Amino acid sequence: MTNHGGIEEEGARLDTPRPLPTFGKALLWDAALWVVLAGAGAWGFWFALHPSVVLDLVLPLLVLAVAIPGSRRWPSAGVFAGNGLCALGLANESNPANAYALALAALTYLMGTRAKVGRVPLLVLTSCLTIDLALCAVLGRGAVWWFYAITVLPLALLVPWLVGIYQQARRALVSGGWRLAQSLEEQQRFVAEQARLRERTRIAADMHDSLGHVLSLIALRAGALELSPTLSDQDRDDVAELRQAVSEAVDHLRETVTVLRDGRDDTDPRGSSVESVKELLDRASASGIAVDLLREGDRPALSPLVEHAVYRVVQESLTNATKHAPGSAVRVRIAHEGGRTEVSVTNSASPAGPLPGLIPGNRGLTGLRERVSALGGVLRVGPLAQGFRVTAVLPDRVSSTRTDLTQQSPPEAGAESTRRMGDARRKVRLRFVAAFVAPAALALTVLPAAGYLAYQLATCVLHPTAYADIHVGQERAEFAHLLPLQSYPYPSDAMRSAPRPPGTDCEFYRSNGNLLDEVDMYRLCFSGDRLTAKDVLPDGPRVP
Template identity: 35%
Template structure:
């Protein structure tokens, strides 16, 4: 039989319980300890009060069950905890934790207000039904309800407000984080768009200006090369000039393509015959160093190439950086030290490749041409190129008076410890809040795509309302608790004054005195202070109405008994508290 067809949907209660968020091991251990503490307190205290271990165990089991389901059924557990806390000794801690869960999980404000209002009624009702519906002895039902509301504020309302504020603050921070991530992504997109537009403009300017000039040089050099009036040596020099112009045009096209395609390096050449054999341009890597040296030698410069160590492969970017370092070093030597010997050295060290181009001082008597034109950007560009692949470049005068340019480039994938500072990473570094995890600002942050300015505004509005509501409730709580304290102190003073008389009233009273005269010296009303003291003293006289009071300084009870409007007996005895 196909079990998939016979399976029944889970009941709604079980579905809601299963929908609770999964717990980690630490959370499971914490919940277990909390369950044992709450159940142990309630079961022990109620068992001691009722003198029944079975009753204590039943209460402990009920408290443990409510503690387990308080996260998935917050309102229901809150109401049940209010009933238990109002009628069963030891269930106050359960009400605190149930209110903490309900405050953060009952999302709708009016539903939360209704739940806590119903909880107040359920908490106070057991006290009102005590002693057959008469409430606390000596107090009216209204006073009993007011006195029961004070503990409810401390056990339920305060934890609920604190939990709700904590949850709202967490939601606000999450919304701010998503909104901030969206701003970072938008800033990265704007920066990337601006960079692309600038690169397009630079590429267009290079193509229109440099391309035209190089094309003219190549055309004029080609025409001059076939001039019959030139000798073989002059024709060879013109051929070198024309080839250099063609090479410069190829590199210009590569640079323009890189700028337009928004890439950092030219694409790797497709597999095929060797460049020299096929008549293709020279390789732009360590393999093209020989061609650079050969071109310089053909121009009449004394160049020496040295290699040492075991050759190892480099990443594409690092390999291209080798070519650019040698090219820049040879160019600078030709411009600033014409005729000086040049040494190009490639040293394959265990952890990196060292590229060095050094030239000696200009020989005395060497012909000097016009001043070299230099933009001052070549060395800065090399340093940036080497840094992006995890290497470094150093340049400066050598001890013999010449000039030295050296670079250190790593093997392998050439990954930089710093990384490429594109617009995204730069924007992420400017995120001073530090709340965006790694990769959140990239295109792969799926959860960040949910950020919505309307959601942010709605959450901010709700948080403002919650903040105002919490402030209002806090003011009401402070005012209410203060009023209850003042009322309680006054009530306690009244209760004491109703049951206390000074010692001279008892001493001045004589048997046979008129009851009306003596009662003028007694306080009016009954007092909880004298409740049950008649059972502590001698037996009451027959057919007499007795009044009991406590001394205002000592623990002594004074008894006055009247019959037929006369004082017939008075007695004093210790007050057992």
């Protein structure tokens, strides 16, 4: 009885879902995104060393103008277009980086939010990365280009897509939750209405039992009066007419109640008003339920419908106590005061603790609420600190004034809804991990590599003044203090194949510590420990 479906709570009001963006709104969003990405591209074009107006500005802006709106229907094609713009940077012999990595990240994010998660997006991302690496290999690019292709471009492809699919799952969870809540609310309203209709049918049957009994007594008295020798013939005819009318009223009442029934006998054969509350509790006690009855006030002459409602409150509360809290102690209190009868049934918590899972049913209290409301009473149910309580306040006599109870029960969480919501939450959590934890793990891998590369480039810088102080013919020990910690570890094949004195070993040093600029490379060639040649090789690689 500790889980009765929350009868006292009102159903949550559902906000109307926001309509999908219209064509005009979509066009404005696409135009705003194009302006942002075009601004980034123009900024990169402005600071480029030797830009091409057609390849570095006009063509990318036209591609973005087509790719951004096209990604609404073909998100994968938009990602390919953005990756193609980044490939222009890989084809650049001076610098692999360009401002369209931001466009690639934006289009990849849109693919994550719009495309269905599956093999196709993964194939798109893998194909783009394969194309970038193949382009570096075909063009014979240096280490900096490879570093750009295996760090910046994968981050622009992977991280926004993971964030996008997380956003897609989150939106699906929210919209699916609203749809599920609406469905459950409609189902709960239908179940509650069915319970109310059945309860009204029971009330009609109770009316037949009580009113039919009274009418039958009237017909019987009329039949006895008809045989009285003191009546005149006219009086006897009038009494016979009265008896006939009462008999017809009883028949009509029986027919009406029969039509109201739905073909199922929902009443408890032991739940008629013939049995009193005391007899009901004695029978429950005999079956092993610890039950206690307390009466307060003078017992008035209750209406038969009210008396049966009192019986139904106690009966339904006992049923729920044995169903939801087996082994609990039940206390019944019936108080009469001021023309009203208050019935309170309280059960303690189950000694075995709460039952696992959800208990099916929970329709009895809905029907009971309808019965109490129809008689002008109020029903209150709710948990206690240790148990559950059902309280009904009923008038002793039914009047035309009734209490309109419009409280709706919240949707009951069923197995299907629980499973669907659980699956959606798990999907969101997994995509949250993929969107944030996986990139963090990737960053922990890439950042140390980037830091190590920066350390290598920074510790192989030979300053021009130190280079000028080094002279051919000196022993290495004479100028060792002028040399950096290490030589440049990534000279290109062209540098290695440059003419050198025969039989010498050459070392390469960067002439500038700026990682973002093109720098000249100093080459020192040694024969043993003696410096035999030094020269400058221009156009060394730079870090994007």
